[in-house]
Amino acid sequence: MQVRAKKSLGQHFLIDKNIARDIVNSLKATNVSKILEIGPGMGVLTNFLLENENYETYVIEIDHESVNYLHKHFPQLKDRIIEGDFLKLDLAASISDQPFALIGNLPYNISSQIFFKVLENKELVPEIVCMLQKEVAKRICSGPGSKVYGILSVFLQAWYNVEYLIDVPEYVFDPPPKVQSAVIRLTANGRTDLGCDEKLFFKVVKTAFNQRRKMLRNSIKSFSLRIEELDAVLLTRRPEQLSVSEFVELTNNIEILLQNGILPNITDVEVE
Ligand code: SAM
Numbered sequence: 001m002q003v004r005a006k007k008s009l010g011q012h013f014l015i016d017k018n019i020a021r022d023i024v025n026s027l028k029a030t031n032v033s034k035i036l037e038i039g040p041g042m043g044v045l046t047n048f049l050l051e052n053e054n055y056e057t058y059v060i061e062i063d064h065e066s067v068n069y070l071h072k073h074f075p076q077l078k079d080r081i082i083e084g085d086f087l088k089l090d091l092a093a094s095i096s097d098q099p100f101a102l103i104g105n106l107p108y109n110i111s112s113q114i115f116f117k118v119l120e121n122k123e124l125v126p127e128i129v130c131m132l133q134k135e136v137a138k139r140i141c142s143g144p145g146s147k148v149y150g151i152l153s154v155f156l157q158a159w160y161n162v163e164y165l166i167d168v169p170e171y172v173f174d175p176p177p178k179v180q181s182a183v184i185r186l187t188a189n190g191r192t193d194l195g196c197d198e199k200l201f202f203k204v205v206k207t208a209f210n211q212r213r214k215m216l217r218n219s220i221k222s223f224s225l226r227i228e229e230l231d232a233v234l235l236t237r238r239p240e241q242l243s244v245s246e247f248v249e250l251t252n253n254i255e256i257l258l259q260n261g262i263l264p265n266i267t268d269v270e271v272e
Contacts, residue, residue, distance in 0.1 A: 003042050003066050005175055010107030011063070014044045014131075016172035023183055024048035026165055027129045029055050029101050036095050038086045038104030038114065038130075041066050043074055045103060050076065058095055060086050087113055091121050101127040108133045108179065115140070115152055118186075122159050126188040129165075137164060137182035144243045151209045155202070158194060158244045160186035196251040200258075204251045208239035216242075216250070230254070 005011040014020055024045055029035060033055055040046045040059040049057040060082040061067050067083045074081070082094060087110065089095075102125055106114055111132045118125050139148045140156055141164040156162060165183040170176040194201055204220070211219040217235040230253050234246060242250070 001069065001072075003063070003069050006063065009063050010039075010109045011041060011066075012105075012173040012175060012177045013041050014105055014172060015174050017044070019166075019168060019172055020044045021048050022166065023105070023129060023131060024052075024103070026183065026185055027101060027103055028127060028185075028187070030127075032099055032101045032126065034058060034096050034098075034100035036060065036091075036100055036102050038102060039107050040070060041105070042069055045105065046070070046074060046077070049103070050074065055101075056080070058082065058100075060084060060089055062086070087117055091124055097124070099124055099126045101125070101129070103129045105131040108136075108177070111136050112152060115156060119155055119159070122188070128160075128186040129183065131168060131181050131183045133177075134167065134180040134182040137184045140186075141184060144241050144246075147240070149240050150212070151205055154205050154209075154242075154244055154247055156186060158201075158247075159189060159191060161189050162186050194248055196248045197255055200255055201247065201251045204254060205239070205247055208242075208247075212239050214238065220254075230257070 003011070003013070005013060025048075027035070029052075035049060035055045035057050037046055037049060037057065037059040040061050041063075043059075046057065046059055057077065058080045059070065059077065061070065062083070062085050064083065067081060070077065070081050082089070102118065111130075118128060135148075136152075139150055140152055141162045142149045142153055143157075153162075163185045165185055168181040168183060170178075170180065173181075208216055208219050215236055215238060219239065220235075230250075234242070234250055234253075
C-alpha cells in the first residue's frame with residue numbers, strides 16, 4: 001500500500017534512499033534528546049532517524065492516509081506519531097519544553113510559515129535540517145549584497161548559522177516537483193539577545209524590505225521619523241545591503257528617537 005500523493009499538501013515523496021540517508025546524517029543533534037520530523041509522508045527519512053538511538057523521534061503529519069501508513073510501517077513510533085498541522089502545534093506541550101531539533105522534507109507551499117513558527121520558538125529549536133525549494137534555500141542562505149537576500153535571510157541569520165548543503169534534482173521524487181530542491185542546515189548561533197528591541201527589529205526589517213529597491217531614507221518614512229536624526233550613511237543604503245548587525249544598529253537608532261518622544265507610539269505603525 002502506497003500513499004496517493006496529494007498536490008494540495010505539497011506531497012512529493014523522496015524515492016532516493018541515499019539522499020534520505022544523507023539528509024538524516026546532516027543532523028548534528030548535539031545536546032538534544034528529541035527530534036521532530038515535519039511531514040514524514042511514507043517515512044523515507046523516519047526510517048533512518050529511527051536507526052539512531054541517541055535521540056527519540058517524533059513526527060507530525062497532516063495527512064490521515066500517511067498517518068495510517070506510518071502506524072502500519074513504524075509501529076515502534078506509537079504515540080510519537082502526531083496527526084495534525086505543524087503550524088498549529090504547541091511545540092513545548094506536545095514535544096518538549098527542552099530544546100529539540102527539527103528535520104523534514106518540507107511541504108514547499110508553507111516553508112516560509114514554518115520558518116516564522118521556528119523563529120517564534122527559537123529557544124526550543126537549536127537545529128533544523130530540511131529540504132525545501134531551492135530558491136527559498138538560496139534566499140535563506142544569502143548574505144547582504146545578494147539580490148535574493150531578504151526578510152527571512154535577516155531574521156534567520158540573526159539567530160542561526162545557515163549552511164546550504166546540497167542540491168536535489170527533481171527526478172528523485174514521486175511525483176517530481178516543478179521546482180528544484182535543496183537541503184539546508186540552520187544551527188543556533190548562541191545569541192540570546194539581539195542587542196536591540198526584537199519586536200522593533202522585526203518591524204524595521206519588514207518595513208525596509210517591503211520596498212527593497214528604495215533607499216532606507218524613503219522606505220522607513222512610514223515610521224514618521226525625523227529622518228535627519230538618524231545615521232545618514234545607513235539611510236543612503238538599500239535594505240539588501242545591510243547586515244544583521246547594521247539592522248540592529250538602525251533599530252537602536254530608531255528606538256532612541258522613540259524614547260525621546262520624537263516618534264509616535266510604535267504600536268501605531270503599520271508594517272504590511
Ligand atoms: N517526508 C516525505 C518524503 O520525503 O518523502 C514527504 C515529504 S512531502 C514534500 C511533505 C509532507 O508534509 C507530506 O507528507 C505532507 O502531507 C506533509 N504536510 C503538509 N502540510 C503539513 C502541515 N501543515 N503539517 C504537517 N505535515 C504537513
